[in-house]
Amino acid sequence: KAGVTQTPRYLIKTRGQQVTLSCSPISGHRSVSWYQQTPGQGLQFLFEYFSETQRNKGNFPGRFSGRQFSNSRSEMNVSTLELGDSALYLCASSVETGVNTEAFFGQGTRLTVV
Amino acid sequence: QQQVKQSPQSLIVQKGGISIINCAYENTAFDYFPWYQQFPGKGPALLIAIRPDVSEKKEGRFTISFNKSAKQFSLHIMDSQPGDSATYFCAASVNNDMRFGAGTRLTVKP
Numbered sequence: 465k466a467g468v469t470q471t472p473r474y475l476i477k478t479r480g481q482q483v484t485l486s487c488s489p490i491s492g493h494r495s496v497s498w499y500q501q502t503p504g505q506g507l508q509f510l511f512e513y514f515s516e517t518q519r520n521k522g523n524f525p526g527r528f529s530g531r532q533f534s535n536s537r538s539e540m541n542v543s544t545l546e547l548g549d550s551a552l553y554l555c556a557s558s559v560e561t562g563v564n565t566e567a568f569f570g571q572g573t574r575l576t577v578v
Numbered sequence: 579q580q581q582v583k584q585s586p587q588s589l590i591v592q593k594g595g596i597s598i599i600n601c602a603y604e605n606t607a608f609d610y611f612p613w614y615q616q617f618p619g620k621g622p623a624l625l626i627a628i629r630p631d632v633s634e635k636k637e638g639r640f641t642i643s644f645n646k647s648a649k650q651f652s653l654h655i656m657d658s659q660p661g662d663s664a665t666y667f668c669a670a671s672v673n674n675d676m677r678f679g680a681g682t683r684l685t686v687k688p
Contacts, residue, residue: 468621495674507622507667507678520675554621558674566612567676569621 466490468557468570476576482543485573489536489557496538497567498530501552510553513538545577581605582670584679591686597655599682601668604649608670608677613642613653616665616681625666626653658686 469488477483489496497520498510509522513532530540536557542549552574556567584601591597603611609630614622628635628642628651635642641654655662663686668679 497674497676499678506680507669509675509677512674514674520673556621566624566627569614569623571619571621 468555468568470553470555470570470573472573473571474574474576476578477545478578479545479547481545482541483545483575484539484541485553485555485575487538487540487555487557487570489538489555490568493557493559493568494536495558496532496536497556497558498538498540499554499556500524501554501572502550507554510540542575547577550575550577581677582668582679584668584682586682587680588683589685591658591684593658593660593686593688595658595686597658597662597684597686598652599666599668599684600650600652601670601679602648602650603670605670605672605677606649607672610671610676611642611644611651612669612671612676613640614667614669614678616667622667655684658684660686660688662686 471486495514497512500508512520516532527543532538552572554572556569558565558567582603612627613625615625616622626637626640628644630646639656644651665681665683667681669676
């Protein structure tokens with residue numbers, strides 16, 4: 465079974481631009497969560513999607529948004545990029561059974577804002 | 579607001595020794611407590627997890643101890659090996675909203 469796939473692996477953008485990151489969950493997984501990982505802040509929860517609906521949201525500004533498609537694939541978008549948005553963005557998928565279950569992470573997208 | 583506090587930030591252990599990482603949480607609604615292991619260039623991978631209805635869970639060399647009243651849980655790695663050198667994250671979750679500790683960089687010296 466294929467794991468969680470994130471594309472692209474690396475990205476360099478300029479301040480003020482916007483970026484879209486993609487995540488393909490493990491087949492059969494309906495829950496997709498996004499995290500921002502930085503050396504100073506660790507793993508910060510961005511949001512979680514299930515059945516195309518955002519169920520949970522972390523404490524990030526509105527510049528960070530996401531969506532989920534009917535095939536459970538998810539995208540996250542960051543608009544008006546700032547230098548501080550440079551980070552590893554991780555996506556995790558899990559089987560939704562109504563209780564917390566194991567989250568499987570992708571390898572992440574390394575975003576550098578210059 | 580950090581909902582899960584993890585310590586120490588870094589840990590150096592001799593091969594064969596015991597590695598202990600501690601975490602504390604604030605939200606009593608959390609009902610799932612996993613530990614993740616992350617190697618450089620990789621995403622975190624689940625190591626072991628526990629639910630609050632048990633006080634201890636062991637899988638091979640890895641053990642979680644859970645103290646519900648103190649809102650604390652810890653990871654013990656017995657017979658630590660150089661291959662265990664990685665960053666470890668504790669986490670706490672409710673309704674698939676998972677919050678992570680800041681991570682512990684473990685180095686196991688041969």
